[in-house]
Amino acid sequence: xxxxxxxxxxxxxxxxxxxxxxxxxxxxxxxxxxxxxxxxxxxxxxxxxxxxxxxxxxxxxxxxxxxxxxxxxxxxxxxxxxxxxxxxxxxxxxxxxxxxxxxxxxxxxxxxxxxxxxxxxxxxxxxxxxxxxxxxxxxxxxxxxxxxxxxxxxxxxxxxxxxxxxxxxxxxxxxxxxxxxxxxxxxxxxxxxxxxxxxxxxxxxxxxxxxxxxxxxxxxxxxxx
Amino acid sequence: xxxxxxxxxxxxxxxxxxxxxxxxxxxxxxxxxxxxxxxxxxxxxxxxxxxxxxxxxxxxxxxxxxxxxxxxxxxxxxxxxxxxxxxxxxxxxxxxxxxxxxxxxxxxxxxxxxxxxxxxxxxxxxxxxxxxxxxxxxxxxxxxxxxxxxxxxxxxxxxxxxxxxxxxxxxxxxxxxxxxxxxxxxxxxxxxxxxxxxxxxxxxxxxxxxxxxxxxxxxxxxxxxxxxxxxxxxxxxxxxxxxxxxxxxxxxxxxxxxxxxxxxxxxxxxxxxxxxxxxxxxxxxxxxxxxxxxxxxxxxxxxxxxxxxxxxxxxxxxxxxxxxxxxxxxxxxxxxxxxxxxxxxxxxxxxxxxxxxxxxxxxxxxxxxxxxxxxxxxxxxxxxxxxxxxxxxxxxxxxxxxxxxxxxxxxxxxxxxxxxx
Numbered sequence: 001x002x003x004x005x006x007x008x009x010x011x012x013x014x015x016x017x018x019x020x021x022x023x024x025x026x027x028x029x030x031x032x033x034x035x036x037x038x039x040x041x042x043x044x045x046x047x048x049x050x051x052x053x054x055x056x057x058x059x060x061x062x063x064x065x066x067x068x069x070x071x072x073x074x075x076x077x078x079x080x081x082x083x084x085x086x087x088x089x090x091x092x093x094x095x096x097x098x099x100x101x102x103x104x105x106x107x108x109x110x111x112x113x114x115x116x117x118x119x120x121x122x123x124x125x126x127x128x129x130x131x132x133x134x135x136x137x138x139x140x141x142x143x144x145x146x147x148x149x150x151x152x153x154x155x156x157x158x159x160x161x162x163x164x165x166x167x168x169x170x171x172x173x174x175x176x177x178x179x180x181x182x183x184x185x186x187x188x189x190x191x192x193x194x195x196x197x198x199x200x201x202x203x204x205x206x207x208x209x210x211x212x213x214x215x216x217x218x219x220x221x222x223x224x225x
Numbered sequence: 226x227x228x229x230x231x232x233x234x235x236x237x238x239x240x241x242x243x244x245x246x247x248x249x250x251x252x253x254x255x256x257x258x259x260x261x262x263x264x265x266x267x268x269x270x271x272x273x274x275x276x277x278x279x280x281x282x283x284x285x286x287x288x289x290x291x292x293x294x295x296x297x298x299x300x301x302x303x304x305x306x307x308x309x310x311x312x313x314x315x316x317x318x319x320x321x322x323x324x325x326x327x328x329x330x331x332x333x334x335x336x337x338x339x340x341x342x343x344x345x346x347x348x349x350x351x352x353x354x355x356x357x358x359x360x361x362x363x364x365x366x367x368x369x370x371x372x373x374x375x376x377x378x379x380x381x382x383x384x385x386x387x388x389x390x391x392x393x394x395x396x397x398x399x400x401x402x403x404x405x406x407x408x409x410x411x412x413x414x415x416x417x418x419x420x421x422x423x424x425x426x427x428x429x430x431x432x433x434x435x436x437x438x439x440x441x442x443x444x445x446x447x448x449x450x451x452x453x454x455x456x457x458x459x460x461x462x463x464x465x466x467x468x469x470x471x472x473x474x475x476x477x478x479x480x481x482x483x484x485x486x487x488x489x490x491x492x493x494x495x496x497x498x499x500x501x502x503x504x505x506x507x508x509x510x511x512x513x514x515x516x517x518x519x520x521x522x523x524x525x526x527x528x529x530x531x532x533x534x535x536x537x538x539x540x541x542x543x544x545x546x547x548x549x550x551x552x553x554x555x556x557x558x559x560x561x562x563x564x565x566x567x568x569x570x571x572x573x574x575x576x577x578x579x580x581x582x583x584x585x586x587x588x589x590x591x592x593x594x595x596x597x598x599x600x601x602x603x604x605x606x607x608x609x610x611x612x613x614x615x616x617x618x619x620x621x622x623x624x625x626x627x628x629x630x631x632x633x634x635x636x637x638x639x640x641x642x643x644x645x646x
Contacts, residue, residue, distance in 0.1 A: 009450050015457035019464075080449035102453035102487050105460045168463045172484050179522055191525050216473040218463055218480070 001116060003027045004045045006036040006062070007078065008054050016049065019105040019167070020112070033057035040066060040073075047074040047115050049108075050095070060090060067094045074115040078103070104173035110163035129162055129224045131208050143206040153178050154199045161212065161222035170219040196220055229381050233374060240370045247366070252359045259351045260327065264316050267329040267344050270297075271314075274342070278335045298343040299333070324349055387416040391423055398427055400434050401500060438497065445493045452490060456483050485612065492614035495552070496599075499621045505546035512550075512575045513538040519555050523562060531568040539576040543644040545626065553622050556615040557582045557640055563611050564603055564638065578645040585637040596632055 003025050007013040010031060017027045028045075030036035033056030040048075040062060048066075052059040063075055077090040080101040090098050096115045099108060117136065127134040134141045139155055141148045150158065160177050161169060171192045178195065200212050213221045274297060314331035325348040333342045387409055394406045404427040408420040459480050468476070516536075520527075527534055543550075557580075561571045565584035572583040589596060590604040597620035600613035619640075623630040629643040 009454060012450065012454040012457055015454065015461055018461050019457070080446060080453070101449040102456045105457050168460075170460060170463060170480065172480070173460075191522050194525050215463075216468060216470075216477075218473065218477055 001025050001046045002043070003112070004030060004036075004039060004043075004048045006030045006049060006054065006059065007051045008032060009051075015105065016108065019109065022166075023109075025112075031055075033059075033062070036062055037065070040071070044071065045073045046119070047076065047112050049112075050075055050077050052077060052079040052090075060093065063090065063093055063095055072119070074119045076108075076111055076115060104170065104176065106160070106164045106167065106169040106173040107177055109167070110160050110177065113163045127162060129165060129222070130211065132162075132203075132211065134159060134162060143203065143208040146206050148202050148206055150199070150202065153195055154202070157195050157199055158222075161220065165222045165224050168215050168219045168221045174220070228385065229378060232381065233378060236374060236377065240373075244363070244366055244370070248359060248363050251362060252355065255355050255358055259355060260316075260318075263327045263346050263348065263351065264329070267316070267327065267346060270344050270346075271329060271331060271333075271342070274344070275333055275335075278333060282335060296345050298345075300341040300343075302338040302340050303332075318348065319345075325352060384413070387411040387413070388419070391416075391419055395423060395427075400430065404428060404431050438500075441493060442497045445490050445497065448486075448490050452483065452487055456480075456487065459483060489612045489614065492612055492618060496614065496618060496621050499549070499618070499625050502625075505549055505626065507544050507546050509542040510545050510547055510550055511540070511542055512554075512580060513540070515547075515550055515554055516558075516573060516575070519551065519558055523558060526562055527571070530562070530565070532562065532565055533568075533570045535570065535572045537572070537574040537576075541575070541577050543578055545644060549622050549626065553619055553642070554580070556619050557642075559611070560584075560615050560619075560640075561638075564605075570637070579641060579643045581639060581641040583637050583639045588634050589638075593632065593634075597630075 001024050003020065005013050005016055005027055007016070007029070008031050013029050013031070017029070020027055028039065028043075030039050033054045036054065036059075050059045050062060059077070059079075063077070066073060066075065075095040076097045076099055077095045078099050078101060079090075096118070097111050099111060125135060125137040127136060131143050132141060133143075136159075141150060141155065141158055156178050157174065160174065174192045174196075179191075196212065196214075200210070203212070204210065211222050211224060213223050215221050314329055317328050317330070319326050319328055326345045327348055329342075329344040331342050331344070333340050390409055394408070398404055398406070404424075406420075406424055406427060408424075411417060411420075459476065462476060463480075516538075520534075558573075561582050561584040564586040565571050566586060569585040570583075571585075572581070574581045586603075587605070591601065595601050597616050599617040601616075602611055602613045619642075620630060622628070623642060627646045629641075629646060631641045631643075633639050
């Protein structure tokens with residue numbers, strides 16, 4: 001899987017590469033409008049992370065060019081502008097997703113995986129992680145064929161951890177992810193802990209190995225051997 | 226008191242006082258002048274009588290005393306000693322059965338005999354005349370006064386028109402709206418100066434406001450990328466397999482600080498966004514559903530605090546923007562949970578276009594007028610968890626959407642929002 005990270009802030013770009021490395025991703029970078037344009041002309045990518053404010057031009061113009069050339073690469077807009085207009089314009093002109101800065105790397109990982117999965121036609125709808133199988137189409141999970149009865153929030157939590165498997169996902173990242181857009185203004189308190197506890201209990205009851213590990217009280221990790 | 230009333234009132238008081246003094250004065254002066262006239266006439270008549278008696282002395286012999294036309298009364302002669310002088314003539318006004326007379330009491334000496342004589346002229350015609358004149362003059366004065374007042378009023382109204390227009394424009398001036406002041410053409414210099422001064426001052430105020438607003442927005446925007454970098458680096462650091470407990474402590478503190486900073490920045494950006502967006506699309510929204518959806522993740526913080534939640538919903542739809550309503554309700558709920566004491570109460574009620582959220586917290590440690598200001602926080606320990614923007618955001622949304630937001634303290638904090646304005 002090839003990714004292109006178009007982001008002028010080198011430190012942020014490096015962090016994204018460091019986080020995504022180790023997955024099956026091959027990351028390339030572009031730090032300004034011109035080099036991004038050149039790379040987009042020459043190669044195809046499975047997913048493009050596109051910053052809107054770039055030295056030398058507006059990232060949305062690159063998106064328009066991609067659409068005009070009928071290049072069907074997946075595009076996730078990453079913007080510091082955080083404005084609804086950019087989001088609407090970006091999604092209308094053919095971007096697959098929109099992520100406002102500052103974001104959690106775990107959230108980025110989940111979004112990339114989701115975009116790539118949607119674009120890989122004919123790919124399997126089943127995500128197999130050890131004993132655990134997640135049916136992405138039916139939105140269900142089962143352990144060795146035994147279905148888990150998960151609430152929508154627990155399913156979202158499991159999928160989020162799965163998308164970032166073997167990585168530490170911070171509590172804040174989880175809270176932001178499962179609360180969704182409208183509820184981001186709520187104070188989260190012990191929300192994450194409760195959901196994790198319930199999920200772990202259900203997994204254990206189904207006879208699943210203890211994949212979800214708490215790490216130093218900072219976050220959780222779905223460790224798949 | 227209005228400016229016009231003030232000037233007119235002074236005129237009116239002056240005119241009324243003048244009329245009160247002038248009309249009686251005019252009456253007495255006219256009366257005095259008329260009496261003077263009558264007295265002169267009596268004097269003339271006395272002279273005529275004297276001449277008549279000198280030439281026709283026989284008149285006196287025929288009658289012991291004479292009453293001619295009831296106007297001249299000659300009494301029998303009186304003996305005056307040589308040493309007494311003849312008394313001076315005397316004028317008096319007498320009233321006989323509703324008819325006033327002017328009388329001249331005097332003495333006539335004919336052939337060394339002195340007769341007391343009374344001459345009189347009826348005043349009835351003169352009284353009527355004086356009354357007529359006074360009434361006419363009074364009427365004319367009243368008419369002049371009324372006319373002057375009316376003309377003055379009309380003219381003042383017209384003259385002050387630009388002033389009132391300017392005042393109205395100023396009242397409509399809002400700091401967050403570009404001033405579009407339009408003044409009527411006037412050829413009066415003072416008003417031209419006033420209009421110019423107002424235009425300058427509103428333009429300058431608006432520019433200053435814009436600059437400040439832009440600064441806040443730009444600062445918040447510019448912080449997004451460094452914050453993103455900071456957060457990303459921290460998350461990478463967390464991926465390290467072997468961390469000492471000291472490192473974990475540092476990481477947690479750092480990550481909490483960054484998280485708060487991000488929320489604060491988001492709050493500031495949201496405030497700017499709400500303020501800058503003129504039209505928010507609206508749809509019918511069922512408030513109880515919104516509240517239930519947002520309460521769900523909050524249950525985890527309501528239970529440990531031992532809070533009692535009372536809910537009372539009446540089914541009614543409001544027309545509003547769903548994003549803003551979410552933010553509004555979430556912030557009010559957060560606030561209620563944050564400021565309710567342990568084992569306290571929270572009441573949520575929805576009835577006909579209004580939402581009321583109450584928490585049984587202690588009274589405000591600061592003035593009510595500061596409640597909705599940015600970065601205003603309560604004094605208790607938990608208040609530090611808030612970012613101080615929640616209620617400012619609530620206020621901004623209510624202002625933008627013309628909802629009425631009210632607060633009162635009565636055994637707890639009562640926040641009420643009326644969505645129908």
